[in-house]
Amino acid sequence: MVRPVPSDLSREAINQLQAEGLSELLATILPGHGFYQRKYHEAGLSVSRLRFPRDLEQLPFTTKAELLAAQLAVPPHGNLLTFPFQHYTRMHQTSGTSGRPLRWYDTQESWELLLECWREKFRIAGIDSNDRLFFPFSFGPFLGFWSAFEAGVRHGCLCLPGGGMSSVARLRFLLDNQVSIVFCTPTYAIRLVEVATQEGIKLQNSSVRALIVAGEPGGSIPATRQRIETGWGARVFDHNGMTETGPLGFECIEAPGGLHLLEAACWPEVIEPTSGRALAPGEEGELVITSFRRVASPLIRYRTGDLVRIDPQPCACGRALVRLDGGIRGRVDDMLLIRGNNVHPSTLQMILHRFEQVAEYLIEVDTRSALTSLCVRVEPTPTYDRALLKEQLEQTLRSELLFRVEVEIVEPGSLARAEMKAKRVVRKS
Ligand SMILES: [Zn+2]
Known part of the structure; x- marks a missing residue:
């Protein structure tokens, strides 16, 4: 049974959970984790002597290039796993748009954690068992929509796959099945509006009441968001997750145009990309994530390449969780x-x-x-x-x-x- 990933904790409770989570993670994975054991040994670190979160900054960053190199050296999983390989039941991979795809593995337990992250987001967005969820995308090896689909089923929603269909067929399917929530990229949400207009379909009259968009900036870009909301006559919720980190960023109802992070499952930092220096809230820099709850495939101080800015002001929703103002603002290498x-x-x-x-x-x-x-x-x-x-x-x-x-x-x-x-x-x- 996987523990929930609550979003309504006090700052003190979050801090305590993160400190305990980090210590537990390192105690569990070291010395058995090939990749991190070697990395810290080479850095001359005696991790058992460190205390968290105080000493976290002594641990070196982890980069995607390192993970890819590890998988190339020891295919297919590159010693990035905490448990024996036969315990793993899921493999997904990154899109590989900036090079080779990175393979990422989950056990049943770590997968359940991702589903819990999604379910918390569903609760926040007011999605319940009356909703019909539609996933108009090809079910390839990307993690995002698989985890959202299964979490939707677990949440009691009717979940409708939309792979292997043209855009026109998807629109007809969506109308015929009285879909209420659509999951897609911002680009595809706009594309579907364009196709609907060509086909004489008025999406504003459909039963769709919200779109959860992810995969690229857009959900938090005001003009893009407005274009989607006007075209669909429905609310946009921005969302963020990476194959490596899992689904961590969500938009609350009260403050559109930003992403809270589910800190009950991760430890976020923002750094200056060139120097690695820690930045204060309000400064734009690269998001670094430690995913201390995904123990089977953990990330410790992982440089996501996403540019973000932590909102220094408290959020209107009252949550104590970090909020990324403007969501993912771009990519460091873009x-x-x-x-x-x-x-x-x-x-x-x-x-x-x-x-x-x-x-x-x-x-x-x-x-x-x-x-x-x-x-x-x-x-x-x-x-x-x-x-x-x-x-x-x-x-x-x-x-x-x-x-x-x-x-x-x-x-x-x-x-x-x-x-x-x-x-x-x-x-x-
Ligand atoms: Zn909020």
């Missing part, structure tokens, strides 16, 4: 450097999605000449004045980014649409 200016792709999305005439876009970064340039290819909605849109977008981008961005208007329907994460940045080098 940052664009354009003539001395740092730009997140999500900042461009924030601007472009404010224009309802922008149906889709693609960012092209050209580093072939001495001066890196940025071009945005924009696909307009069919009825719009193209010259006017180009002028309006170039002016707005220039005034908000403080440098020139070329906008090229392309034919409607010419840019690719994604079912999962959108690939909206292309680099020419």
Whole structure:
């Protein structure tokens, strides 16, 4: 029986739970865990002498590159497991968009923990057994929707898989089955609105009352969020989880546009990406996670690559949990450097999605000449004045980014649409 992952604890209770969780984790996994045992031995650390959380910062960070190298050296699992391999019942893997996919394994017990994380989120979003949950995506090896689907079943909801279907078929299925909650990426939520419009379907009249979106920034970007909420006539809940960390980030009802972390299952830190220095609440940096409850495949001070900012103000919902203002604001390695200016792709999305005439876009970064340039290819909605849109977008981008961005208007329907994460940045080098 897995313990619950409550979200309504006091700060004192969270601190105590985290301190105990860290000590228990290290006592359980060391000295039997091949990867961490070697890592700490090489760092000259005697972990049994350390006290947590006081000494946590003495432990070195863990990176995805290290985990991948471990799996390459000792395939398939790379000594990243706490228990004998035959105890594991689940394998999922990362999308591999930035290299080789990382395989991640769960035992029945660690999987149950992930389901508990989801169930707490369902309670917070007011989802109960009257709800019909729809998962319009191909059930590949990504962890997210598998865990949400099973948690929905466990929660008593009717759960409807949507793999192997076209977007039109998914929309018909959704209407026929009177779905109330949809799980997808922000990009695909917008895509379904576009297809519905082409098919003459009014999603605002459907029984869908909420969408839980994840997989990329967007759920906490105001213009993207508004576009989804208007198109569906339903509430957006942003969500965050990684294959390696499990589903940890959720949006409360009272404060849209941010993510609380389920600290009963993790220890979050925010660091300056270059130096590794700890940052104070309010400063933007990289999220580092210690997943002390997923003992079968633990992460200790794992650099997620996600850029976040902890809200220094208490949340309107009254929860003591850390809240990431603006959700996941971007990725450390996605940052664009354009003539001395740092730009997140999500900042461009924030601007472009404010224009309802922008149906889709693609960012092209050209580093072939001495001066890196940025071009945005924009696909307009069919009825719009193209010259006017180009002028309006170039002016707005220039005034908000403080440098020139070329906008090229392309034919409607010419840019690719994604079912999962959108690939909206292309680099020419
Ligand atoms: Zn809140």
